[in-house]
């Protein structure tokens with residue numbers, strides 16, 4: 382059950398003056414930074430000298446120490462013990478995911494050196510995955526599998542080589558898939574903690590179960606959408622790799638992180654590239670070319686100068702967030718309340734002929750007020766009174782004109798679009814041939830939508846924001862259009 386944090390209404394004017402007269406409902410895209418965190422960061426930057434942490438002057442050494450402190454604070458924030466986990470700063474969640482893909486590719490290449498057969502790694506990904514996760518399959522030699530639902534993942538974890546009759550049935554139904562990994566083959570399984578399309582929160586026990594049941598398959602938790610409004614319990618869930626972007630939690634800075642279990646270090650031994658910061662010695666001459674790598678995981682992976690001022694900005698954002706909101710658990714309860722509030726309001730919107738205004742996409746029987754199962758995101762289409770859907774770009778543009786900022790499209794979530802809107806691979810190929818592009822959508826082909834409208838809530842969202850959304854939907858799509866629409870029903 383959610384709990385509304387009324388205090389947010391009190392801080393909105395002072396800490397979010399940029400939101401005055403606007404309804405911002407795209408927190409899954411990015412949340413909005415609080416003024417006090419920006420102010421304290423600006424004060425810090427204008428009163429201190431921070432040097433490049435690779436240098437040895439006082440400002441540089443202090444910058445290096447401060448980065449170490451922020452690393453520890455963040456591990457604590459994500460409930461990851463520093464004995465077991467390290468945190469690597471990267472540009473964003475996609476960079477973290479790509480880095481994991483490269484680690485596996487390089488390790489598989491390194492293992493096959495001197496052997497006749499080139500080995501690759503196996504990659505499995507859940508259907509709710511973001512494009513940035515799906516892209517890891519390009520690092521494999523076609524050795525990947527799309528898991529169409531949670532049950533397929535559960536069956537695979539229990540029978541990793543596909544021995545169960547259940548898995549065989551699934552494989553036959555899914556002829557394009559490669560077989561699940563052989564028991565000793567290097568593998569990586571990735572899934573989002575929360576769907577960025579529907580807001581559904583996925584099982585978090587998979588990492589530990591994979592670890593316990595598969596000998597050589599590792600887990601990548603995409604926490605980008607989940608961590609926006611939920612605490613992470615890394616020690617409890619034990620994912621081998623976790624990726625996220627800080628702007629989604631705090632609104633700024635544009636920085637990402639990869640949290641790595643320290644026992645993964647053996648996978649770094651064949652990493653191909655080195656850079657300033659990742660090596661202790663380099664011999665540049667062709668003859669005798671040699672280099673010695675650094676020791677700990679973040680030093681091995683943070684290439685060049687880390688985004689040190691952005692790392693300091695994260696510290697300001699973290700401190701301000703705690704002052705304004707308490708804990709991530711409080712935020713999760715707040716957004717759960719709002720999601721349920723918005724869902725009920727949208728669900729009860731009807732045209733004057735009694736037909737629904739919104740069709741909402743999610744699992745059958747979704748429990749909207751359980752923060753374990755649902756995050757602060759709702760994906761939907763707007764319907765006319767005759768049941769035909771309004772183009773999602775049209776809805777986004779109309780909302781925009783009313784200062785209601787939402788998101789529309791396929792949301793970089795191809796599995797969600799395929800499942801919830803019923804698009805087969807052949808349908809999608811035909812839509813592409815007909816000119817549909819994510820960047821230039823056709824909106825619908827054959828009268829079927831090929832994207833959705835999405836609203837998403839953050840720590841600073843209030844009930845008034847949702848009331849503004851519902852007022853916009855009512856005004857734009859129920860009156861006076863419904864009377865007109867009624868005449869269109871055949």
Ligand SMILES: Cc1ncc(COP(=O)(O)O)c(C=O)c1O
Nearest residue numbers: 473474475511513577605606626
């Ligand atoms: C679930 C999920 N994964 C990955 C990403 C990619 O994040 P970024 O664009 O910060 O790299 C997003 C972005 O919206 C996301 O929602």
